[in-house]
Amino acid sequence: MGNRYNFKEIERKWQKYWAEESQYKVYEDPEREKYYLLEMFPYPSGKLHMGHVRNYSIGDVVARFKRMNGLNVLHPMGWDAFGLPAENAAIKHGTPPSKWTWQNINSMREQLKSMGFSYDWDREVATCHPDYYRWTQWLFLQLYHNGLAYKSKSAVNWCPSCNTVLANEQVVNEGCERCGTAVIKRDLEQWMFRITKYADRLLQDLELLPGWPEKVKTMQSNWIGRSEGVEIKFTAETGDPIPVFTTRHDTVFGVTYMVLAPEHPLVEKVTRGTEYEKPVRDFLEKMRRTDETQRTAEDIEKEGMFTGAYAVNPLTGERIPIWIANYVLMEYGTGAVMAVPAHDQRDLEFARKYGLPVRVVVQPDGEDLDPNTMTEAFPGDGTAVNSGQFSGLPTPEAKEKMADFIEENGLGGRKVNYRLRDWLISRQRYWGAPIPIIYCDQCGAVPVPEEDLPVYLPEDVEFKPTGESPLKYNEEFLHTECPECGGPAQRETDTMDTFVCSSWYFLRYTSPYETGTAVNKEKSDYWMNVDQYIGGVEHAILHLMYARFFTKALKDIGLISANEPFQNLLTQGMVLKDGAKMSKSKGNVVSPEEIIEEFGADTARLFILFAAPPDRDLEWNDQAVEGCYRFLNRVWRLVTGQEELVKGCSSTDDPVIGTSRDKELNRLLHHTVKRVTNDVSDRFNFNTAISGIMEFVNGIYDYIENVDQDARNIPLLKQAFQVLLKLLAPFTPHIAEELWERICGKPGVHLQSWPTYDPEALVVDTITLAVQVNGKVRDHVEVSVNASQDEIQEQVLALDRVRELVGSKKVVKVIVVPQKLVNVVIK
């Protein structure tokens, strides 16, 4: 091999070597401190994109760094392999989803390997493999037996284009998260996970996660949407109870009407046989139609209709009309609200539109609301008025007293409501883990016995052009025996939401070959929690909430000990080109393959880590990529240029420092170690870590250029080169290993201990202080590092420049900031 930086040859060589040496294989070792580093596993779409490269490059730096710091690092990789694209490809090209998926996995695995990521490939999992989904099914059964999985008929979100139901979380702007098609409501019987049982803990335990971004915690907390209030029992004149949930029970004296959601079961009952029956039915029909199309409109007009019925306010005994309106949601609270137009903007708009009365029951301090003219509701705190014995109380107190009153008199009670819904996991799709349930005419829904798992997904299937699941027509799959009575029975043909599969994969990595259970408890106890999780912020709610739910549920069932899955979370920014996210439709995609081909994996990694801090968006810049390539060439020339001089890595003695040049280089060396260590370990600021290494390289060049060959301190240079390669190792592993082999005679830079710095070496004799006059820098002064404040002050005041500026003015005071500057204040 010549002396040029031949990245292609080098990268291939070391990837092969590391694999042969099994350098990244790990075992549980109670003697050693563990570190579980995890990046979100990819969907095997076929090709790695820059987002993956960024995610996994960040992770690999941390993994390699922690390893060099002596930790036992678990760094696994796998495939989130079930999902719709495989089926779409099957319908389009006739390739079976399984074949398509495994081909993609194989080619993406090769691409990951060509980046030099240090995964323990022996722990690889794929959620579509029977050895994996068998345990997904098994976990479903555990949830089922513990009352956390149930079947229920309800109005669900249906995507007519994907031919499946969607979880609440997968509905974005009233459309399908995947294809954007407007979602419609259908009444279906579906399998659900009782995540609402964990609502409070999911919310509370966010406090146990100081290592998560505030943004993600806020999003989860908003999604859970906890609100404290009171449920009050209103009663219709028909005798039917109409409970309402409110957070403003202190305004109950201001209720002038009530509103039911259009889907509320009482609507039909109270209108049946009355003159209102037909108009209400027409209205509901109209609502249902707009529901499907127009719900995305920004400010849809509040619309409603009187039902002809009345209810009684249990606190006042007042008779109030019952309306229906589009702004009341059946899914939240009780599907009915008490309307207080003076203190709720929606109620006020509605009241004004339909001429309903407005009554003020809270007066703000120093104001006097007029119910006849007010155009904006007053939702704030004030003093209760027109509220019987509660009048005169400030809002917080009124809330307490009235809640007590309501409870004492049996009119209702305090209640906590959540926005979070149970997790609907049934999917009417083929390419997913079959739900292990059998339907028997005699016995009903019967869980598949654990010993019969897995319920295999048949792989030779034919797709209907309609996109309907082939499982429905697969006789062999469909027909079975009832495990209870042995009679003929049918299998559930729905599969599980792929988010179920990804809600526990981090546990499987801890014991991927375990055959007796989903997770080996001893091993997961050693490895869990994940110390650092890295991935895109787009999973802030769905995946991260589901994984937290699973962890808590499995802990309660006794399968694991962890309460939270991910101790620290880093959400990386997007990779942009020309200011926009890379996408095929915009034509601004840069493929990782091209970059690896042109500049090598080390350059790709270096650029992506150098161009921006990991949590920020990163703008792709071809020229800056070349800049990184030039830097690696510069490193290459530096080390190979001195190769003969600095050969040999056996001596561990510190070099003897003689000249001031030596001292300078030595100080830079220790300074760089300190800086890079801090940047990588505390802050994950790889961009500044790399700039530190660049300065170090510049410093070594300076030394070589300014010191004659025979005057160079060879032990010092040796140390400098070794430290440089160790610092580079986590970022650009291949070139670091190649150059290490060249100067040390054998490979192994990644097995070295991370360098430490000597605080002594950082100490200098003199330091340069900035000299300010009235806060502006006017001069610099060199002072002894031991100089006292008085000595420094004296020295500064004696400076020509300072004396000139002071002139006849008076020195008011002199501020000396040690190590930094001196400010002379004059007047």
Next chain:
RNA sequence: GCGGCAGUGGCGGAAUUGGCAGACGCGCUAGGUUCAGGACCUAGUGGGCAUUGCGCUCGUGGAGGUUCAAGUCCUCUCUGCCGCACCA
């Protein structure tokens, strides 16, 4: 509307605890050196004014304030991005 984040040269970004704004890199300019080929080396590079000097001055979205000292703290305000959005 509510919540979160951000705004610094031509560009990506530094400034970790209030202490020299612009590290490092890209780009650009000039010079050198090879042109064996994605070069390399040296010097310069925020604006304006001076450039026979070493200096002066303005400058971190905007306006105020606190301080000897503010990108950093406080008040108000503008802009952009992201998330949620009839949740009673």
